[in-house]
Amino acid sequence: MPELAGIHHVKIPVTDLPRSLDWYGRVLGFRTTIEFPDDDGVVRGVGGTMPGLDGTLVALRENPEAARGCEGFDPVSFAIRDRADAEAWAAHLDALGVEHSPVIEASIGWLLVFSDPDGLVLHLYSWAGHGKDHSDRPGYGRPASPAS
Numbered sequence: 479m480p481e482l483a484g485i486h487h488v489k490i491p492v493t494d495l496p497r498s499l500d501w502y503g504r505v506l507g508f509r510t511t512i513e514f515p516d517d518d519g520v521v522r523g524v525g526g527t528m529p530g531l532d533g534t535l536v537a538l539r540e541n542p543e544a545a546r547g548c549e550g551f552d553p554v555s556f557a558i559r560d561r562a563d564a565e566a567w568a569a570h571l572d573a574l575g576v577e578h579s580p581v582i583e584a585s586i587g588w589l590l591v592f593s594d595p596d597g598l599v600l601h602l603y604s605w606a607g608h609g610k611d612h613s614d615r616p617g618y619g620r621p622a623s624p625a626s
Contacts, residue, residue, distance in 0.1 A: 485534050487525060487536065488534065488536050489536075489537040490536065490537065490554075490594070491540075491541040491544035491547075492538050492594075493595075494595070495521070495522060498538050498594065498596070499538065501594060501595050502528075502538065502594070504574060506556075508526050508528050508538075509528075510525070512524065514539075522539065522540040522541075523537060523538065523539040524537065524538050525537040530557075545598070548596070548597075549598065550597055551598065552598075552601055555601035555602070556600065556601065557602075558588075558590075558602045558605070559605060560587075560604050560605070561588040561604065561608070564590045568580075568590055571590075571592060576592055577593075578590055578592035579592070583608055583610065583612070584603065584612075584618070585613075585618045586607045587603055587606055588604040588606070588608065589602070589603050590602040
């Protein structure tokens with residue numbers, strides 16, 4: 479099998495592109511680098527960068543039906559380094575008035591959860607582990623059983 483070369487981009491459906499551009503810019507540092515005008519000339523999609531994503535692009539696409547369908551779902555977890563980063567992000571979100579979870583001791587590492595303006599749930603999950611086994615708790619991860 480050929481090998482993948484990473485993730486090219488993540489596309490997030492939104493109901494209102496200007497509102498989402500403002501929110502993703504203020505909250506996550508999103509900066510537009512490319513626009514996608516539709517046949518009528520109206521820009522309903524953009525691609526761009528966010529600090530720390532090392533070349534992985536993020537796209538925002540105005541698609542109200544898809545955005546409503548994703549409300550309450552968590553399709554992507556952005557990586558942070560450790561618990562200190564989770565605490566710093568919590569303070570950043572507090573300063574912006576963005577509601578969020580407390581810092582959670584998740585399956586492996588530290589987790590912070592919040593939602594974008596359309597209710598898409600975003601995770602900030604640490605690479606650093608906390609060293610505790612939560613595999614006996616419902617909803618927490620555990621090693622997969624070998625295929626038989």
